[in-house]
Amino acid sequence: MPSAVILPELGRLLPLLLQSLDLPDPNVKSATIETLLITVTESADAMKEHISSLSARLLNACMNREENPPRIRSAALRCLRTFPGVVRTDLLLPYKRQVIRSLMTVLDDPKRNVRKEVSLILSCNCLS
Numbered sequence: 311m312p313s314a315v316i317l318p319e320l321g322r323l324l325p326l327l328l329q330s331l332d333l334p335d336p337n338v339k340s341a342t343i344e345t346l347l348i349t350v351t352e353s354a355d356a357m358k359e360h361i362s363s364l365s366a367r368l369l370n371a372c373m374n375r376e377e378n379p380p381r382i383r384s385a386a387l388r389c390l391r392t393f394p395g396v397v398r399t400d401l402l403l404p405y406k407r408q409v410i411r412s413l414m415t416v417l418d419d420p421k422r423n424v425r426k427e428v429s430l431i432l433s434c435n436c437l438s
Contacts, residue, residue, distance in 0.1 A: 316349055320356045324349075328360060331367040336382050339371060343385040347392060354396040361397065365390065365405050369412040372424070380421040387416070387427035394434055 316323060327349075330342045346364070350357055357364065371378050371386035378386075390409070393402055409431075416428050 316345060317353055317356075320349065320353060324356070324360055328363055328367060331371060334377060336379050339378065339382050340385060343368075343371070343382070343389050347385075347389045350389065350392050351396055354398075357397065358401050361393075361401050362405065365393070365409060369409065372416050372427075373412060375419070380419075380424055383416070383419065383421070383424045384427050387424065387431060391427065391431045391434070 327342050327346055330338050333339065368386040368390050372383045372390070375383070413428050413431060417425060419425050419428070
């Protein structure tokens, strides 16, 4: 979905996008994560109220191997990886421990692209 469509209606769309991350359909999750990725990079300020639930849902998506295929897990990690570059550090610091602890469980994922995304996040200077 183009950002020109998303950004004007972000206040109403964001709660729906967050809820759609809880749905079992991988196609819906994939589209949602891609939409969130665009939203985070284009309008990080609009996301600040939802960082807690967004990070929790993305972590759940990357940790739940039974429900989420590798492309979903990898996309969720990619979305998480964009946060430090666009969201203010003071908004992210309260979740740093939770994110690192959760990512440690994903390090043994059977798929290389998922492990690669985790290592990219953990190697970021923002987590040190």
